[in-house]
Amino acid sequence: MIQQSSTSAAQAGGVAAPPPTGTVRLTINGQQHTLQIAPWTTLLDALREYVHLTGTKKGCDHGQCGACTVLVNGKRINSCLSLAVMHEDHDITTIEGLGSQENLHPLQQAFIDHDAFQCGYCTPGQICSAQGLINEGRAHTEEEIKEHMSGNLCRCGAYAGILNAVKEVVDAKSSEPRR
Amino acid sequence: MNPFTYSSATAVEDAVRDNASHEGAAYIGGGTNILDLMKENVARPTHLVGLNKLPLTAIEPTPEGGLRLGALATNADTAWNEEVKRRYPLLNQAILAGASPQLRNMATNGGNLMQRTRCYYFYDTATPCNKREPGSGCGAIGGFNRIHAILGASEQCIATHPSDMCIALAALAATVRVSGPNGERTIPFEDFHRLPGNTPERDNNLEPGELITGLDLPAKGFEKNFSYLKLRDRNSYAFALVSVAAALELDGDTIKDARLALGGVAHKPWRDQEAENLLKGQPATPETFARAAAKVVESAKGYGSNNFKIELARRAIVRALKQAAEGSQHASDVFLNSNP
Numbered sequence: 001m002i003q004q005s006s007t008s009a010a011q012a013g014g015v016a017a018p019p020p021t022g023t024v025r026l027t028i029n030g031q032q033h034t035l036q037i038a039p040w041t042t043l044l045d046a047l048r049e050y051v052h053l054t055g056t057k058k059g060c061d062h063g064q065c066g067a068c069t070v071l072v073n074g075k076r077i078n079s080c081l082s083l084a085v086m087h088e089d090h091d092i093t094t095i096e097g098l099g100s101q102e103n104l105h106p107l108q109q110a111f112i113d114h115d116a117f118q119c120g121y122c123t124p125g126q127i128c129s130a131q132g133l134i135n136e137g138r139a140h141t142e143e144e145i146k147e148h149m150s151g152n153l154c155r156c157g158a159y160a161g162i163l164n165a166v167k168e169v170v171d172a173k174s175s176e177p178r179r
Numbered sequence: 180m181n182p183f184t185y186s187s188a189t190a191v192e193d194a195v196r197d198n199a200s201h202e203g204a205a206y207i208g209g210g211t212n213i214l215d216l217m218k219e220n221v222a223r224p225t226h227l228v229g230l231n232k233l234p235l236t237a238i239e240p241t242p243e244g245g246l247r248l249g250a251l252a253t254n255a256d257t258a259w260n261e262e263v264k265r266r267y268p269l270l271n272q273a274i275l276a277g278a279s280p281q282l283r284n285m286a287t288n289g290g291n292l293m294q295r296t297r298c299y300y301f302y303d304t305a306t307p308c309n310k311r312e313p314g315s316g317c318g319a320i321g322g323f324n325r326i327h328a329i330l331g332a333s334e335q336c337i338a339t340h341p342s343d344m345c346i347a348l349a350a351l352a353a354t355v356r357v358s359g360p361n362g363e364r365t366i367p368f369e370d371f372h373r374l375p376g377n378t379p380e381r382d383n384n385l386e387p388g389e390l391i392t393g394l395d396l397p398a399k400g401f402e403k404n405f406s407y408l409k410l411r412d413r414n415s416y417a418f419a420l421v422s423v424a425a426a427l428e429l430d431g432d433t434i435k436d437a438r439l440a441l442g443g444v445a446h447k448p449w450r451d452q453e454a455e456n457l458l459k460g461q462p463a464t465p466e467t468f469a470r471a472a473a474k475v476v477e478s479a480k481g482y483g484s485n486n487f488k489i490e491l492a493r494r495a496i497v498r499a500l501k502q503a504a505e506g507s508q509h510a511s512d513v514f515l516n517s518n519p
Contacts, residue, residue, distance in 0.1 A: 020184070039185035039227070042214070062215050063282060075255075075284045081211045082285060085185055086231055129281065136280070138259075150415035151279025 024085050028053065029097030039085050044068045046084035047094060055095035055124045059153075066152035069125035069132070070094050076132025078151075095124035098131060106172065107131060110165035118156035126152045130166045134173055142167060180217045187229035191358050191392060194228050199360050199388045201226035206390055208251060208287035211278075212294040220304055221311055230287075235392055238262065244398035250289030250356075250391045254344060255280065257288055267396055269405040269426055273347035276409045279416050289391035292345060292355065292371065295382060296338035296446075297418055298327065309335045310379040325484040326420065329476075329492065330445040336379030337482055340372060340447050341418050347407060349440040349448035350424035353396050359389030368394075372447030379446070401426030401438065406502035408495055409442075419443035421492045423499035427463065434458045439471065439500075444479075444492055451475045454496075463504040465497065472496035 021036045028051060035050045044061075047053045047070070056079060059067030063081040070079045071093040099105030107127045110116070117123045129152045133139050139148040145166050154162060184201075188194035198204045203225035207213055216222035235251040238260045246266065248257055257263055258274035278286065286294075300306045300318030307316035319327050319337050327337040348368050355366040372383050385391075404427040411417040422442035428435045437458035440450040454474040461467040472493045479489045 020182075022185075038182070040180040040183060040217075061218065063211055066279065066281060069281055076281050077285045078211070078281045081209075081214050081282075083185070083207075083210060083214070083227075083229075085187075086207075086210065086229060132280065132284075147415055148280055151281045 022085070025088055026051070026084065026092060027090070028092045029094060030091075035084070037084060039083065041084045042080055043070070043082045043084045043087055043092070044079040047079060047092075053094050053096050056128075057121055057124055059122065059125070064153070065122070065125075066129055067122050067125040069128040069152065071128055071132055071135075074132075074135050076129050093128070093131075095128055098127065105131075106169050107165065110168045111162070114161045114165040114168070115158065116161035116165040117154070117158050122152060122154045122156075126154065126162055130169070133166065134170060140170060140174060145170065180214075181220070181223045181225075183224055184226045185229060186226070187232055189232045191233060191235070191390065194230060194233060195358060195360060195388060195390055197226075198228045198390070201228075204228060206230055208290035208293075209253065209285035210290075211282050211286045212290065216295065216302075219302055221302060230289075230390075235289075241395055243395075246396045247356075248288050248394040248396065250393050251287050253284055254278070254286045254288065254291060255283040258283065266400040266402055267347075267351065268402055269350065269400070269407055269424060270344070270347040270396070272405075272407040273343045273422075273424060276407060276419075276422070277343035288344075288394055291342055292348075292383070292391060292394075294342060297341045298338040299323070301338060310338055310375070313378075313380045320482060323484055324482045326418065326443070327482055327485050328445050329479040329481055329485060329488045330441075330449055331374045332446065332480070332482075333375045333377065333379070335377055336375035336446065338375065338379065338446055339443055340382075340445065341443075342448070343407070343409060343419065343422060343442060345372070345448045346422055346424045346440050346442035348394065348396075349450040350426050350438040351396055351400065352438070353394050355391060356393040356395060357385060357389045358392050359386055361386070363392075365395075368448075369450055375446045382446075399428075399436075401428060401436075401503075404429055404503045404506050406499040406507075408499040408502065410491060410495055421488055421495050423492075423495045425496070425499035425503040427458070427500070427503045429463060429504065432462050432464075434461055434463050434467070437471075439475070439496065441475065441492060441496070444488060449475075458500070463500075465501065468497045468500040468504075471500065 024035045026033050057067040059065035061080045063078045068080040072090045099108045133148045139145045205224035207227045208230045235249040237249045241247050258271045300308045306318040328339050353368040355371050406425045409419045409422040419442045424440045426438040437455045454471040457471045476493045
C-alpha cells in the first residue's frame with residue numbers, strides 16, 4: 001500500500017489530538033475580526049488563512065526576508081515570528097489597509113513609477129516596512145534608507161528602484177509643512 | 180510547531196506561578212527567537228506564558244544614578260530612548276548593529292539575553308548537538324565552523340552567543356534583575372551567561388522558572404569615548420563574525436578606566452578584565468592597544484574554518500580602541516555602523 005488515509009495514519013502513528021482552538025479578537029485595517037484559532041497560529045497565518053488577507057506574503061517564515069511585514073500600532077514587525085494571540089489589543093495594518101486599486105497609497109504609486117519590483121512578492125512587505133520607516137522618521141538620506149530597509153530582501157534585485165521609490169515619498173513627507 | 184497552550188500574564192508573580200505550574204513551560208516576550216526555534220522543532224514547550232502585558236516596559240533612572248531598562252521594553256525603544264542615546268551611546272550603537280528594524284520592534288531586552296546560538300548544527304535536528312541534545316556530540320567540531328568560538332570553548336560545544344546588545348551590556352557592567360519561584364535576586368552581567376564546559380545545554384545561570392524583569396546600567400556610561408565595531412559578512416542585517424565593545428575614560432592622553440568586551444567569539448559575551456588592566460594608567464597609543472589585543476587572543480584557539488577570527492579579533496580590538504580614544508563615533512551617526 002502506497003498511501004494511507006490520514007485517519008489510519010493518525011491511528012497508526014499516534015498523532016496528537018486535534019488542536020484546541022480558542023477565540024482571538026483582532027483589529028485589522030480598522031475592522032474587528034473574531035477568529036477561532038489554535039494558539040500556535042502566527043499572525044501571518046491568521047491574516048492569510050483565516051481573514052483571507054493574502055496581500056501579506058509568507059517568504060521564509062523565519063524572520064529573515066521581511067515579506068510578512070505588517071504594522072502593529074504603527075510599528076513594523078515580522079508577522080511570521082509573532083503569535084496572533086499576542087495582538088488582541090493592537091491595531092494591525094496590512095497592505096490592504098494602506099491603499100486600494102482606486103486610491104493608491106503614495107508608496108504604491110512610487111513603487112510603480114520607479115519600477116521597484118519585478119515579481120512583486122516582496123512588495124507588500126517592502127511597502128509596509130517603508131511606511132514603518134516613515135512613521136519612525138529617522139531615515140532621510142539614501143544611506144539611512146538603505147540601512148533602515150535592510151530587513152526586507154528582494155530576490156529580483158529591484159533594490160535601486162525600491163530605494164528611489166522610498167526616497168521620493170520620504171522627501172515629499174519631509175517637505176510637507178508641519179502642522 | 181508542536182501543540183502548546185498559551186496564557187497571558189499581567190503581573191510578574193502570576194507569570195512565575197503560571198510557568199511553575201506547567202511542566203515544560205516557557206516564557207515568550209517578543210517571540211522572535213523562540214518561535215523560530217519552535218518552527219525548527221528545536222524548542223518544544225508545552226505551554227507558553229505570554230509576557231507582553233507585564234508592566235515592565237519603562238526605562239527610568241535608578242537611585243544609584245544609573246538607568247533601569249525594563250525587561251519588556253523593545254530593543255528599538257531602548258536604543259532610541261533619549262537617556263540611552265545621551266548617556267549610553269555604546270548601547271544604542273550595539274543594539275542598532277543587530278537584526279533589522281522589524282525584529283528590533285518586536286524583540287525585548289530580556290529576550291535579547293535569552294536568545295540562543297545561531298550555530299547551524301544546533302538548528303539542524305538531523306545532526307548531533309550537545310547543546311540541543313546533551314551527549315549526542317558536536318557537529319561543529321570537525322565540521323564547518325566559520326562562525327564558531329575561538330575563546331572559552333569546550334570539547335562539548337564551540338557555539339557562540341549571537342547578541343550585539345549583550346556585548347555592550349557586558350562592557351558597561353550591567354546588572355540583571357530576575358524574579359523566580361524563590362523570590363527576586365540580581366546577577367552581575369558577567370555571571371549571567373555561561374561557558375559551555377560539560378553542560379552546553381545551559382546558556383545562562385538562571386534557575387528554573389526565573390524571569391528577567393530588568394537590566395540596571397551603572398551611572399558610568401563612557402559616553403565620550405566608546406566604539407562598537409561589528410565585522411560581518413555583509414554590512415547590515417547579519418550576525419557578527421567578531422564584534423568589539425570598547426569604552427575608555429581618558430585623562431588627557433592617559434587611560435583612566437577601560438572596558439573591553441567581544442562578541443562572536445565565545446559562548447558568552449567575552450569581557451576581558453586582564454586586558455582592561457593592561458590599558459588602565461597607560462597612554463592611549465597604538466602600542467598600548469596592541470598589548471591589550473594580544474592579551475585577549477593569547478588563549479584563542481581556532482577549529483579550522485574559524486582560524487581567521489583570531490587575527491580578525493586582534494585587529495578589531497586595536498581599531499575599536501583607536502576609535503574610542505578618538506571619540507570618533509557618536510550616537511547620531513551610529514546606526515549606519517560604518518567602519519571608517
